[in-house]
Amino acid sequence: MLNCKDASRLMSEREERVLSLRERFGLALHLAICFGCRRFDRQLSLLRRAFRKLGLDYKAKLEGIDLSPDARERLRNALAEAERHQGDSR
Amino acid sequence: MNDGPAGMPESWLSEHGTALYRYALAQTRDEHRAEEVVQETLLAALESRSRFAGNASVRTWLISILKHKLIDLFRREARETPLDDPDDPEGTDALFDERFNASGHWREQLAEWGNPEELLERNQFLEILQRCLDALPKRLARLFWLREVMEENTETVCQELSITPTNLWTMLYRTRLRLRECVDQNWAGQV
Numbered sequence: 055m056l057n058c059k060d061a062s063r064l065m066s067e068r069e070e071r072v073l074s075l076r077e078r079f080g081l082a083l084h085l086a087i088c089f090g091c092r093r094f095d096r097q098l099s100l101l102r103r104a105f106r107k108l109g110l111d112y113k114a115k116l117e118g119i120d121l122s123p124d125a126r127e128r129l130r131n132a133l134a135e136a137e138r139h140q141g142d143s144r
Numbered sequence: 145m146n147d148g149p150a151g152m153p154e155s156w157l158s159e160h161g162t163a164l165y166r167y168a169l170a171q172t173r174d175e176h177r178a179e180e181v182v183q184e185t186l187l188a189a190l191e192s193r194s195r196f197a198g199n200a201s202v203r204t205w206l207i208s209i210l211k212h213k214l215i216d217l218f219r220r221e222a223r224e225t226p227l228d229d230p231d232d233p234e235g236t237d238a239l240f241d242e243r244f245n246a247s248g249h250w251r252e253q254l255a256e257w258g259n260p261e262e263l264l265e266r267n268q269f270l271e272i273l274q275r276c277l278d279a280l281p282k283r284l285a286r287l288f289w290l291r292e293v294m295e296e297n298t299e300t301v302c303q304e305l306s307i308t309p310t311n312l313w314t315m316l317y318r319t320r321l322r323l324r325e326c327v328d329q330n331w332a333g334q335v
Contacts, residue, residue, distance in 0.1 A: 057248030066317040090250040100260045104273050109293035121165045125179050133153050133186050
């Protein structure tokens with residue numbers, strides 16, 4: 055019989071891998087009788103949705119982000135210098 | 145001057161710099177780190193450009209170099225993480241003991257957070273999540289960010305962080321438990 059600690063781990067791993075038949079059965083049975091784990095399950099899925107939402111927001115924000123002119127200048131110089139060195143050594 | 149299929153190095157920056165930077169930023173969430181990795185990528189591209197045969201696009205070639213540079217960066221970071229860092233398992237074990245009794249059952253009932261649909265729309269709730277994520281030990285924050293926030297697949301995350309899937313599952317479990325706890329402490333009182 056699973057305890058809550060085992061069940062909480064399976065609820066997390068369920069997102070990462072396919073649980074075995076035995077694990078799925080054990081988890082379903084535990085959830086049927088455990089109010090605490092049902093609440094944990096709901097909180098975990100809320101966290102998942104919320105963090106994915108943060109991720110989508112971040113990805114949208116990235117669309118407007120670019121290297122600053124200064125950063126571009128630094129990179130251009132680093133590249134040019136490395137190219138000169140490469141030319142010297144040939 | 146013959147530049148071959150890789151083209152002029154100058155064009156890597158002007159045509160692909162933005163894409164490289166955004167990719168690096170999405171993985172590192174750190175402007176300085178991202179710029180550093182882009183620079184390493186450009187220099188590595190310079191070294192290996194004679195080997196680029198033009199089978200893939202220049203963009204794809206540069207991104208694949210960038211991915212390797214990210215792996216290097218994360219390895220470096222993992223080495224630099226001091227040993228007394230709280231992402232050692234002990235910190236989480238204490239949390240386990242606090243939450244679960246000796247027979248592995250919840251010590252006390254978990255608090256109710258409220259209606260999920262409403263919470264997802266509450267900025268205050270999302271800000272708490274962000275703060276809880278930022279408060280995680282660096283390695284766990286990185287792993288959770290890649291897997292759960294950026295939704296990278298297991299294989300990619302394991303590759304980038306040089307860990308096995310079993311490691312990843314264990315650390316994700318610990319991270320979820322810690323995040324749940326943090327949100328609980330910062331939010332539950334406000335319902």
